[in-house]
Amino acid sequence: MQPVYLDNAATTPIAPEVRAVLAPFLEAEFGNPSSRHALGVSAARAIDRARSQVARAVGAESAHVLFTSGGTEANNLAVLGAARARRSRGDAVVLGPSEHPSVWAAGEALREEGFAVRTLRLDANGDLDLEHAQSLLDERVILVAQMLVNNEFGTVYPVRSLARLVRRASPQAHLHVDAVQGLGKVELDLTELGADSLAISAHKIHAPKGSGALVLAGERPLRPLQFGGGQQSALRPGTENVVGIVAFGEAARLADEELEATGRATAAAREALLAGLEGITGARAVEAGSTQISAVQAIELPGAPAEVWQHHLEARGVMTSVGSACQSHSEHVSPALLALGFDPERARRVMRFSFSRYTTPEEIAGALEALLAIAPELEALR
Numbered sequence: 001m002q003p004v005y006l007d008n009a010a011t012t013p014i015a016p017e018v019r020a021v022l023a024p025f026l027e028a029e030f031g032n033p034s035s036r037h038a039l040g041v042s043a044a045r046a047i048d049r050a051r052s053q054v055a056r057a058v059g060a061e062s063a064h065v066l067f068t069s070g071g072t073e074a075n076n077l078a079v080l081g082a083a084r085a086r087r088s089r090g091d092a093v094v095l096g097p098s099e100h101p102s103v104w105a106a107g108e109a110l111r112e113e114g115f116a117v118r119t120l121r122l123d124a125n126g127d128l129d130l131e132h133a134q135s136l137l138d139e140r141v142i143l144v145a146q147m148l149v150n151n152e153f154g155t156v157y158p159v160r161s162l163a164r165l166v167r168r169a170s171p172q173a174h175l176h177v178d179a180v181q182g183l184g185k186v187e188l189d190l191t192e193l194g195a196d197s198l199a200i201s202a203h204k205i206h207a208p209k210g211s212g213a214l215v216l217a218g219e220r221p222l223r224p225l226q227f228g229g230g231q232q233s234a235l236r237p238g239t240e241n242v243v244g245i246v247a248f249g250e251a252a253r254l255a256d257e258e259l260e261a262t263g264r265a266t267a268a269a270r271e272a273l274l275a276g277l278e279g280i281t282g283a284r285a286v287e288a289g290s291t292q293i294s295a296v297q298a299i300e301l302p303g304a305p306a307e308v309w310q311h312h313l314e315a316r317g318v319m320t321s322v323g324s325a326c327q328s329h330s331e332h333v334s335p336a337l338l339a340l341g342f343d344p345e346r347a348r349r350v351m352r353f354s355f356s357r358y359t360t361p362e363e364i365a366g367a368l369e370a371l372l373a374i375a376p377e378l379e380a381l382r
């Protein structure tokens with residue numbers, strides 16, 4: 001059987017157009033963008049082009065795109081950099097309830113530096129509890145970080161509404177939005193969102209791993225995490241990852257161009273999967289929040305922990321994940337599932353299927369064939 005890849009929220013295959021654009025930078029175009037000779041100038045131009053492609057994809061200005069090594073570094077730079085730059089104006093930070101470790105662990109580092117860390121809450125539907133958010137916001141707060149799209153369930157959080165609350169109650173605060181799972185899935189406009197910065201990552205949109213960006217809404221106080229040669233306004237120095245950046249630019253351009261096609265392909269994949277799962281008693285879609293993207297669908301599976309299902313699926317060439325890739329080695333139970341009333345045992349039965357514009361009907365049929373074959377095998381073991 002052909003391998004079936006339904007783990008696109010973890011990472012995505014590289015788009016052929018992206019491969020074509022990056023290829024010269026693995027060969028003749030090897031210049032250092034800071035060099036003054038022709039090769040260097042050519043590399044610098046390629047970065048400029050990528051910068052404007054990335055900026056356009058998120059409704060920002062090129063000058064405010066800082067290329068990083070990925071979403072993790074972009075989140076670290078925003079959370080640590082914005083909080084440290086505002087140290088004299090307040091001492092509290094507010095973090096979303098289901099943030100990626102690159103946000104909440106950076107929050108832990110801030111706690112060690114003396115900041116008070118407050119956490120937003122989800123309501124029983126898995127939506128952001130905005131009333132509770134209001135109660136956490138005050139003049140002491142200098143940073144708020146909230147993801148746009150949840151990596152485990154695809155929930156789209158109401159960042160625009162949160163931004164309005166932040167502006168009113170915490171005027172000194174920098175609002176950072178982790179949009180890693182949103183880019184290419186929902187329309188992204190930094191100004192319209194009302195945020196001060198966005199984190200995005202190349203490998204979630206069909207470019208290679210190791211490239212991402214922190215996009216700022218304008219001049220914002222930010223302490224760098226690295227010190228060096230002054231590249232990128234000294235906010236993120238170091239010789240740029242030209243290959244990764246060029247690839248990211250093209251992938252961002254495509255993500256924008258293919259937004260509707262991605263929506264159609266992922267919705268078709270999700271619907272076909274859910275329809276087929278009706279053949280498995282006890283399999284249920286996890287509804288988390290009032291708005292979900294179609295590219296991610298969590299499913300509660302019957303009879304055995306999702307990890308057991310995952311091993312059986314893998315033996316049949318079907319790749320999925322249990323929770324998110326970054327949490328798959330821990331005993332972590334998703335706060336979103338706890339808010340929805342799942343006890344830890346039920347939470348362990350939840351598997352994540354995630355799709356991309358390259359997901360085919362044949363892949364979904366293959367996954368269903370495997371799931372329908374595994375169900376009675378696991379039932380017999382009980």
Ligand SMILES: Cc1ncc(COP(=O)(O)O)c(C=O)c1O
Pocket residue numbers: 009010069070071072073075100102147149150151178180181201202203210211212325326
């Ligand atoms: C929501 C979210 N934020 C941040 C990241 C980290 O991005 P990167 O893998 O580029 O470091 C991920 C990756 O899984 C993610 O899903």
